[in-house]
Amino acid sequence: MTLAAVTELAAGTNEHLASMSNTLIYSAMTVYTLAFLAYIAEWIFGSRSKVGRTANALTADDARTASRPAVTVKKAGGTAVLERPQVVVRAAAGSRDVPDGPGAHGGTVQGDLYGRIAVSLTVLAFVVHLAGVVARAASVRRAPWGNMYEFSITFTAVAVGVYLVLLALRKNVRWLGLFLTTTVLLLLGLAVTVLYTASDQLVPALHSYWLYIHVSTAIFCGAVFYVGAVATILYLFKDSYENKLEAGLKPGSFATSVLERLPASATLDKFAYRVNAAVFPLWTFTIIAGAIWAGDAWGRYWNWDPKETWSFITWVAYACYLHARATAGWKGRKAAYLAMIAFACWLFNFYGVNIFVTGKHSYAGV
Secondary structure, three states, rough: OOOOHHHHHHHOOOOOOOHHHHHHHHHHHHHHHHHHHHHHHHHHHOOOOHHHHHOOOOOOHHHHHHHHHOEEEEEEOOOOEEOOOOOOOOOOOOEOOOOOOOOOOOOOHHHHHHHHHHHHHHHHHHHHHHHHHHHHHHHHHOOOOOHHHHHHHHHHHHHHHHHHHHHOOOOOOOHHHHHHHHHHHHHHHHHHHHOOOOOOOHHHHHOOHHHHHHHHHHHHHHHHHHHHHHHHHHHHHHHHHHHHHHHOOOOOOOHHHHHHOOOOOOOHHHHHHHHHHHHHHHHHHHHHHHHHHHHHHOOOOOOOOOOHHHHHHHHHHHHHHHHHHOOOOOOOOOHHHHHHHHHHHHHHHHHHHHOOOOOOHHHHHH
16 A cells, blocks of 8 residues: 555545546536526527417416406306306416416427426536535545535535426426526536635534534525525516516516516515425524534534524524515515525525634634
8 A cells, every 4th residue: 555545544535536526526517507508598599489479478468368257158048157267367466467487498499499408418417516526525434515615516416406306396497497507607616716625524523423414404405595595586577577567668678588488476476485485494403403513512502603693593584584474464575575685694604604704613614
C-alpha cells in the first residue's frame, strides 16, 4: 500500500470518488443546460401557434361567456322540460372564472415535442446529479450534507426529484421545468465556485444518526417549499394579468404569450397552498429533531443559536400563512405575500445564516 493510500485511509476520504463526484456534478450541469434550452424552445415555439391559443387559451371575457349556461328545451310528451347543461369552470381567486392554460407548450405539437425532450433531459441530468451526490457520500462514508457545498448539491437534486415525482403522478406541472432548471443551474454554479469544500470528515459533534434524520428532512422541506414559492411567484404574475383582462386592458404580447399558457391564478394559488400545507408538519418535526440533537450534543434543547432562531422564525411565518388561509379566509395576493416572506426566511436560514452569521452551527464550515 502506498503512502498516499495510507494517508487517504487514515483521513477517511476517497479522493478518487471525490473527484468522480465533481465530474458527475459538472456533467449534470451540462445536461441541465441542455434541458434549460429545450424548455426555452418549448415556450418559444409553443407561443407561436395561433391555433393552439384559440383552441386552448381563453381570455377572461371568453371564460365568462363560456361559463354562462345555455338552457335547452326538451319535450317529454306534451310537457316542455328545461334541461340544465353541466358547465365545469375553475373558480378563481375573487370573482373571476378563468380556465387553466394548456401548459408551457401552448397546445402545439412542436412545442410539446420540445417539452418532452426537456423532461427527458431533466431525468438524465437528475440521474447524473444523484450519482454525483452518492459518490460524494461514498468518498467520505457519511451523509452528503455536512457543509454548504454538499447541502447545495443535495438540495438541488431533491428539488428536481420532487418535480419529477409530481410529473410521474400525472400532475400538470411542466410549467415548473424552466424555472426549476434555471434555479438549479444557479445554485450548482454557486456551489462549485463559491461554496466548494474539499471532501473531508466532520467534527465529532456531527457524528450522529440525527445528521441523517434532521438534515435530510430539512432538505426535503426546503425543496417542497421551493416548489410552492415558484408557484406563488407565478400566481402573482398571472393574477395581475387576469386583473388587466378583467379591467379591459390589453397586456403586452410577451406577457400574453407566456402567461396565457400557465394554469389559472386560482389553480396556482391552490397548488402553492397544498404543497406548503403538506410539508409543514414535516418542518415542525425537523425543528423538534434538531432540538433533540442539540440536547444530546450541547446539553440544552434550545440555545437561541442563529440557526435555531431562524428555523423557528420560518416556522412561525409558514404557520401564519396557513392560519390566515384556514381561518381568516385569506386567498390570493395577501396570502401569497405571506408565503413569499416565509420562503425568504427559509432561504436566509439555510444560506444567509451559514455565510454571514457566526453561531454554534458554524463548526460545520461553509
